[in-house]
Amino acid sequence: MSPRETQVANAYYRINIRPTSTEIEVLDSAIRNAVDKISHYDRERFSLQLKVNAMLHELQYLSTKGTQMRQERDNLVAIRSSARLLPTEILVHIFAYLGVDGNFHSPEMSMLLNICRVCSAWRNACIGCPELWTAVSIDIPGTDADLLEVQSARKLFALWFDRARYLPIRFSLKVFKDEHDPSKELLREILPFVHRISELQICLERPHGLDSLSPVPRASMSMLERLSLSFPRGHHHRLPYSATYPIRFFDAAPLLRAVSLDLDSITLSNSAEFACPWSQLTYLEIKHGVQPAAWDTILRQCLNLQSGAFHLIEATFHYPFQLGPTRVTYETLTALTLNLSPHIRQETAMPYQCFDFPALQDLCLIADVPDVVTSRSDDLDGSANINTFLPCLTASSLRRLVLVRVSVKFKDLVRFLATCTDLEELSLDLPELPHRKLFTALQYGVEGMIAGPSLPQLTSFATCIPSGDDSLSATSRLADLVLWWHLHCPRRIQPLKDVTLFAYHAPRRNSDHIDSTADVLRAFESAVEHCVYDEVSCPTGFRLKTVIASDVKQSPLKGLRSWTSLDWQQ
Incomplete structure (x- = not known):
């Protein structure tokens, strides 16, 4: 309150005169200003x-963090002081257990070099163990601005190959850059050491960097056993690549046995563009879609193949396919994974119609359905037909069978399973077939059969059911089938011990909640567990697993088992 306002208020108080309206407004304004200032000061103080x-x-x-960091520093100093006293043999085992190798983006990021800088004892232990220097892995992502300099790469390669002594080297190069791609320079630096490489993995945006390996003499890769080539964006630039950069420096590798390729099928089938010792391979994986003609040309040369994984697409007008004149028998092939295009129908001629697989034990047939997989068969965009593939198999040799979203007649499937006497694992995801009818046929058989397939060795079973009005009846029939296989099926040698059920949840209306799918699974669990644990007095080791699959575009069976793949870490 200003002095004038205070004087006016005191005067009225002394003479007890009632203030006028103007004076009241002045007093109210003064009081409000005082209250506002007090509130403002309170807010500032708060x-x-x-x-x-x-x-x-x-x-x-910060004080607690500083205390922890000081404690960690003291612990590291104590550990390092104690580790200096450890024998070299123990240090080497510790480093090998920690996975110390040459995985780096730049020299400062190599764990092995950082360990060598700790102390002379650790450095001497690393230098004296050539096993620690047998892996070089360079990974340069597209966002990495600090590229590995070529001069540093030359020194590092010489250091690694020198410290590895007589041991073979595993070399991996992954470069995902369009501009300032250093792959040519890096590959040029390993030319003096190619005769020491046992595993070579190259993944580039485009295959132009492989031109650096052109000076490699034939038969110079005398220790190469595993090869992986991947060019994710090279498929869209095939013509300039195939005409200018032929890949012909691996065809004379005498020890090459395992090959993984991500190249277009036209390049693979042309010996002038790509050369590989197909006849000596025991493992072959072709990730990119390969046309039937190219697959037929390649596979007819792989007579010693033991394991294979291929992605087959339909033949085109420019590259038609005709069945070969002779049949080929693969006596050593035990594992086969085929990712089939959904456009491969029953009337389409495929190379496997001229192949026989008498020793096949592990078979995975997967239809690469593009976008839509729903609970009703009429909504599907087609699935690859395998009716012509079943006659190529010797069912009695199969141990594991996986069918994912392929098209097959359930009568042919039931009759085929009836001959699989040694089958141990069975996984089915067949949305085109009516599930209730399929499960009934698997239990009671089809025309000409007294009962369904007994599968005497079956111990693991996995399947998928769609969401919809018939899901409850399908799970009821599935529960009867599981109990029949587990308890009442005649000629059983091994009891069914592992059952996995995936239920798709694809709501068509806002009222289709996930609770209905969960209720179906709970009813299935209750029906199976009640009968299994009540009818068998002794523990059976029975394991039941139910999962709701919300992603209907990809089958959950793809992640249920480990697929045939080349492990580069071993």
């Missing part, structure tokens, strides 16, 4: 108090 409390908490956190 805000400052919050800032002080936050600073106190931050100081307390």
Whole structure:
């Protein structure tokens, strides 16, 4: 309140005269201003108090963090001091257990080089163990601005190959850059050491970097056993690549046995563009879609193949396919994974119609359905037909069978399973077939059969059911089938011990909640567990697993088992 306002108020108080309306307004305004100032000061004081409390908490956190870091530093100093006294043999085992190798983006990021800088004892232990220097892995992502300099790469390669002594080297190069691609320079630096490489993995945006390996003499890769080539964006630039950069420096590798390729099928089938010792391979994986003609040309040369994984697409007008004149028998092939295009129908001629697989034990047939997989068969965009593939198999040799979204007549499937006497694992995801009818046929058989397939050795079964009105009846029939296989099926040698059920949840209306799918699974669990654990007095080791699959575009069976793949870490 200003002095004038205070004087007016005191005067009225002394003479007890009632103030006028103007004077009342002046007094009210003065009181409101005073209250506002007091509130403003209170807010500022409260805000400052919050800032002080936050600073106190931050100081307390920093103090605790500093104490922890000092404790960690003391522990590291104590460990390093004690580790210096360890024998070299123990240090080497510790480093090998930690996975110390040459995995780096730049020299400062190599774990092995950082360990060598700790002390002379650790450096001597690393230098004296050539096994630690047998792996070089360079990974340069597209966002990495600090590229491995060529001069540093030359020194590092010489260091690694020198310390590895007589041992073979595993070399991996992954470069995902369009501009300033250093792959040519890096591959040029390994030319003096190619005769020491046992595993070579190259993954580039485009295959132009392989031109650096053109000077490699034939038969110079005398120790190469595993090869992986991948060019994710090279498929869209095939013509300039195939005409200018032929890949012909691996065809004379005498020890090459395992090959994984991500190249277009036209390049693979042309010996002038790509050369590989197909006849000596025991493992072959072709990730990119290969046309039937190219697959037929390649596979007819792989007579010693033991394991294979291929992605087959339909023949085109420019590259038609005709069945070969002779049949080929693969006596050594035991594992086969085929990812089939959904456009491969029953009337389409495929190379496997001229192949026989008498020793096949592990078979995975997968239809690469593009986008839509729903609970009703009429909504599907087609699935690859395998009716012509079943006659190529010797069912009695199969141990594991996986069918994912392929098209097959359930009568042919039931009759085929009836001959699989040694089958141990069975996984089915067949949305085109009516599930209730399929499960009934698997239990009671089809025309000409007294009962369904007994599968005497079956111990593991996995399947998928769609969401919809018939899901409850399908799970009821599935529960009867599981109990029949587990308890009442005649000629059983091994009891069914592992059952996995995936239920798709694809709501068509807002009222289709996930609770209905969960109720179906709970009813299935209750029916199976009640009968299994009540009818068998002794423990059976029975394991039941139910999962709701919300992603209907990809089958959950793809992640249920480990697929045939080349492991580059071993």
